[in-house]
Amino acid sequence: MWQLEHPWLLLLLPLPLLVWWLLPPYGERTRAVRVPFFDELTKATGQTPARGAVVLRGNWLRRVLAPVCWALVVLSLAGPQRLEPPIERIESARDLLLAIDLSGSMATPDFLDPQGQRVDRLSAVKSVVDDFIAHRTTDRIGLIVFGTNAFPQAPLSLDHVAVRELLDELRVGMAGEQTAIGDAIGVAVKMTEHSKQRERVLILLTDGNDTAGRIPADKAAEIAKAGHIVIHTIGIGDPAAKGENRVDLDALKRIASATGGRSFRGENREQLADIYALLDRVTPSKVKHSVYRPKVKFYYVPLGAALLLMVAYHLAMLGVLAPLARRRAVSRLSPDASGS
Structure with a gap:
């Protein structure tokens, strides 16, 4: 029979949503470099300047894996365990x-x-x-x-x-x-x-x-x-x-x-x-x-799965998406390089 040693810890599952909803987004002020040829630079790079903050955007894979990994960590904290047959x-x-x-x-x-x-x-x-x-x-x-x-x-x-x-x-x-x-x-x-x-x-x-x-x-x-x-x-x-x-x-x-x-x-x-x-x-x-029921703890299974997913995601980012981003950047700058 399977059970959770601390099932009340499952209440932590919606915690990231509450943080995202109740707390303001993290902001950071950085110093900018002023250049006299700013307009020419934006045209050369094909970007449109705008006032305000720069919001980093994630990819769809991170949006899927983040809640999955959080759920696995919370499940590990809840202590999944299997009850063996009772020993008298x-x-x-x-x-x-x-x-x-x-x-x-x-x-x-x-x-x-x-x-x-x-x-x-x-x-x-x-x-x-x-x-x-x-x-x-x-x-x-x-x-x-x-x-x-x-x-x-x-x-x-x-x-x-x-x-x-x-x-x-x-x-x-x-x-x-x-x-x-x-x-x-x-x-x-x-x-x-x-x-x-x-x-x-x-x-x-x-x-x-x-x-x-x-x-x-x-x-x-x-x-x-x-x-x-x-x-x-x-x-x-x-x-x-x-x-x-x-x-x-x-x-x-x-x-x-x-x-x-x-x-x-x-x-x-x-x-x-x-x-x-x-x-x-x-x-x-x-x-x-007296009846004693041995307990076999399996907290390491969801914890290990979350760790493997995070490692696999970062390896994928370094091995697949990073080269792809570099190729896109080169393709954007190539017309200007040929025109010069």
Whole structure:
């Protein structure tokens, strides 16, 4: 589809007519040479002297090309352009962060894989989370790992293949042997502080309690709420265990409740898969659709045509009309030259 970017500039088309009509003609005074044989000179040249101004006359070609070139220049200023077929852009409308505990207790082999073989907690979690990521095709997903320390394993990205590869590289103890839940929430706040998305979700999974956090988990939850982050917590492991190995379900419930999220308890791989499936339903993928139509500008076409017409006209004047004018002048003076 063709259109003009600035169609109002077409109002300039009658401007030369208005100038010709409203403004006085340009005049210039020049000095004349006085000769005593003026009458003889006019007779010799065949001219009739008259009083008043000398008005230069144009030829018919200039009268045609001048308005054509002006119209082409105005058309170029108006910005002719062609609209290409629309391109639809699909953008994520939610940031989704997954925080996974890598403390030493995650090596406990108390989960069963689909074949009935015993596996450690981290292997079961990685399998379920990988399937969860595979279903979230339109969300920006980031990965946080925590133990004694917390750090981002994968930044928020739509490249889910890369996120899943980084998930597969997780190993027990790579972030330390203890559990820093408050720090993991703090990393989530840091990762989303410059995000343009108003919806931000953190799914935090742990099998321990906050024993190494530099910031208390409850305080971190308040900061997350102020940052518009909803936290869903998943507790696995044994709540009756002692020390570092005890999962603090009450603390996880407080964290989730403070941010408007939900808290879950996962005792085996099947329950864990059901929890992530439920979270997949309660936080459906949200996308923003925007339509962009590329524009191809063609202002140079009428501008180039006007330039070519002007160049061709001047070349024609120099190559055709100028020699013709010289021949006419010579023919007028030839009888007088022969008479002398």
